[in-house]
Amino acid sequence: xxxxxxxxxxxxxxxxxxxxxxxxxxxxxxxxxxxxxxxxxxxxxxxxxxxxxxxxxxxxxxxxxxxxxxxxxxxxxxxxxxxxxxxxxxxxxxxxxxxxxxxxxxxxxxxxxxxxxxxxxxxxxxxxxxxxxxxxxxxxxxxxxxxxxxxxxxxxxxxxxxxxxxxxxxxxxxxxxxxxxxxxxxxxxxxxxxxxxxxxxxxxxxxxxxxxxxxx
Amino acid sequence: xxxxxxxxxxxxxxxxxxxxxxxxxxxxxxxxxxxxxxxxxxxxxxxxxxxxxxxxxxxxxxxxxxxxxxxxxxxxxxxxxxxxxxxxxxxxxxxxxxxxxxxxxxxxxxxxxxxxxxxxxxxxxxxxxxxxxxxxxxxxxxxxxxxxxxxxxxxxxxxxxxxxxxxxxxxxxxxxxxxxxxxxxxxxxxxxxxxxxxxxxxxxxxxxxxxxxxxxxxxxxxxx
Numbered sequence: 001x002x003x004x005x006x007x008x009x010x011x012x013x014x015x016x017x018x019x020x021x022x023x024x025x026x027x028x029x030x031x032x033x034x035x036x037x038x039x040x041x042x043x044x045x046x047x048x049x050x051x052x053x054x055x056x057x058x059x060x061x062x063x064x065x066x067x068x069x070x071x072x073x074x075x076x077x078x079x080x081x082x083x084x085x086x087x088x089x090x091x092x093x094x095x096x097x098x099x100x101x102x103x104x105x106x107x108x109x110x111x112x113x114x115x116x117x118x119x120x121x122x123x124x125x126x127x128x129x130x131x132x133x134x135x136x137x138x139x140x141x142x143x144x145x146x147x148x149x150x151x152x153x154x155x156x157x158x159x160x161x162x163x164x165x166x167x168x169x170x171x172x173x174x175x176x177x178x179x180x181x182x183x184x185x186x187x188x189x190x191x192x193x194x195x196x197x198x199x200x201x202x203x204x205x206x207x208x209x210x211x212x213x214x215x216x
Numbered sequence: 217x218x219x220x221x222x223x224x225x226x227x228x229x230x231x232x233x234x235x236x237x238x239x240x241x242x243x244x245x246x247x248x249x250x251x252x253x254x255x256x257x258x259x260x261x262x263x264x265x266x267x268x269x270x271x272x273x274x275x276x277x278x279x280x281x282x283x284x285x286x287x288x289x290x291x292x293x294x295x296x297x298x299x300x301x302x303x304x305x306x307x308x309x310x311x312x313x314x315x316x317x318x319x320x321x322x323x324x325x326x327x328x329x330x331x332x333x334x335x336x337x338x339x340x341x342x343x344x345x346x347x348x349x350x351x352x353x354x355x356x357x358x359x360x361x362x363x364x365x366x367x368x369x370x371x372x373x374x375x376x377x378x379x380x381x382x383x384x385x386x387x388x389x390x391x392x393x394x395x396x397x398x399x400x401x402x403x404x405x406x407x408x409x410x411x412x413x414x415x416x417x418x419x420x421x422x423x424x425x426x427x428x429x430x431x432x433x434x435x436x437x438x439x440x
Contacts, residue, residue: 062372062418064379066390067411074403078219152282159284160380170286177294184298187291191283198282 004180010189016172017193023168024155024197026090031097031154038102043109045127053102060099065160068092073164089161097154104150108143109135145212149205152198159194169193222402226409229396236392237413243306243388244375244421247313251374252367254314255321259359260351262322263329273322280319286380288312293384309378309386317374324366328359361433368425372418379414389413 041053060068069092076083112135120134162171173190177183226233258277261269280288292315293308303311332355340350360367382390393410397403 059415062376062415063411064376064390064414066379066382067407067414070393070407071404071411074407078404156282156284159286162286163380163383170284170290173287173290182298183290183294184296187287187295191279191287191291194283194287195279199278202278202282 004176004182006185009176009180009182009186012176013169013172013186013189013193016167017169017197019166019168020155020158020194021197023089023093023158023161023166024151027093027097027158028151028154030090030094032101034094034098035101035105038098039105039109040131042102042106043131057099057103060096061103065092065096065157066163068096069161069164085161085164085166088164089158089166093154093157093161096157097150100150100153101147104146105139105143108139108146111142112138142212145205145208148201148208152201152205155198155201156194221405223405223409225400225402226396226405228400229392232392232396233389233410233413236387236389236410237417239306239387240375240378240389240417243309243313243378243381243386244371246310247317247374247378248371250310250314251317252321252371254318255325255367256356256360258318258322259325259329260356262326277319277322280316281323285312285316285377286383288316289381289384305381305384305386308384309381309388312381313374313378316377317370320370320374321367324363324370325359327366328363329355331362332359357433361429364425364429364433368422368429371425372421375421376414376418389417 038053038056041049042057044050069088072092072095073083073085073088076088116134116138117130120130125133158168159170162168162174165171167175169190173186177186180186258273261273262277264270289308289312292312293303293305296303296308336354337350340354345353378388379390381388382394385391389410393406397406400406
């Protein structure tokens with residue numbers, strides 16, 4: 001039986017952690033773009049669109065991420081599209097992220113005083129112009145800290161994609177455990193690597209929040 | 217070729233689904249009670265003014281909040297036996313959920329405690345109340361009332377997160393889904409139905425927690 005040093009284990013976990021990072025960044029960017037669209041629908045003047053987007057958000061906030069991943073994973077083949085664990089993971093995490101970000105940003109948009117809406121409306125601005133020039137620039141300032149904070153949830157969410165067989169940090173941990181029979185060490189290191197990814201973001205989010213409060 | 221859905225194939229296994237729902241609900245209830253209790257104790261420790269206690273609980277909170285629940289679960293189920301602590305699936309699942317919710321609720325409840333007006337505590341002190349009495353009668357109740365909505369959301373998140381406990385073969389709702397789809401080869405239908413069940417559970421849990429909050433906190437506030 002081959003021997004594995006702690007360094008071997010850590011080295012391979014770090015290699016796998018790259019995929020956690022890539023998946024997180026991709027899901028965050030795609031989810032951010034989709035989330036912006038959901039947000040626009042959620043605060044639009046059209047009642048049916050608002051209701052639909054609210055339903056979308058409720059649906060993703062009321063079901064487990066694992067189920068969302070499974071449904072995406074098994075729905076693609078039904079539509080005749082070949083899928084891999086990688087695509088299913090990206091699509092599912094994008095949808096998940098978009099719903100949460102849209103809800104976070106909605107709170108930020110609603111924190112913009114009503115007078116700003118009314119003033120821009122009295123200048124005959126359309127909804128898109130209002131959002132583009134008046135509301136979003138002001139909401140953005142408030143939105144940064146919770147958005148950074150949510151990125152931690154995205155990184156932790158990628159761990160669930162290991163269940164459909166996507167090889168990222170957690171899956172690599174399971175595979176290495178099966179080879180080395182050292183679960184305590186391996187999962188300890190896996191946890192440590194996640195912590196190394198997430199903790200700086202948590203601290204950064206907290207600091208942003210503090211400076212924002214001081215600026216007010 | 218168009219796919220033809222077969223939902224009755226799922227409902228042939230209704231007893232399995234019911235068992236899954238019951239276990240998920242049981243996991244949630246137990247971990248909520250224990251997790252929130254830890255949260256109250258943790259928040260008390262963090263605001264106690266004892267530096268060592270504050271730091272120790274702070275490390276616990278940050279470690280849990282910055283690692284995935286799935287990894288915590290694997291560490292408890294697969295890792296702890298190395299230290300001689302061998303837990304059966306459902307105990308490991310409960311422990312992981314309690315530890316997880318404990319950390320989040322510590323942070324949430326602490327925010328509520330820190331929002332207590334200074335004057336209230338001083339009023340308690342001037343009545344010669346002990347620190348424990350002040351905490352019990354003055355600080356914790358309004359704090360819990362204030363943060364109850366945030367805590368409720370966190371409890372729902374933990375309930376939904378319990379779906380990954382299927383990975384250590386705790387026989388909750390997702391485990392039931394995996395079992396059924398391995399029998400009837402209808403993964404999409406099975407997961408669709410089970411997702412709907414989770415949604416129902418989440419809505420129900422949110423409603424129950426809101427009712428509970430109204431019942432416990434509103435009445436006490438009225439009496440005071």
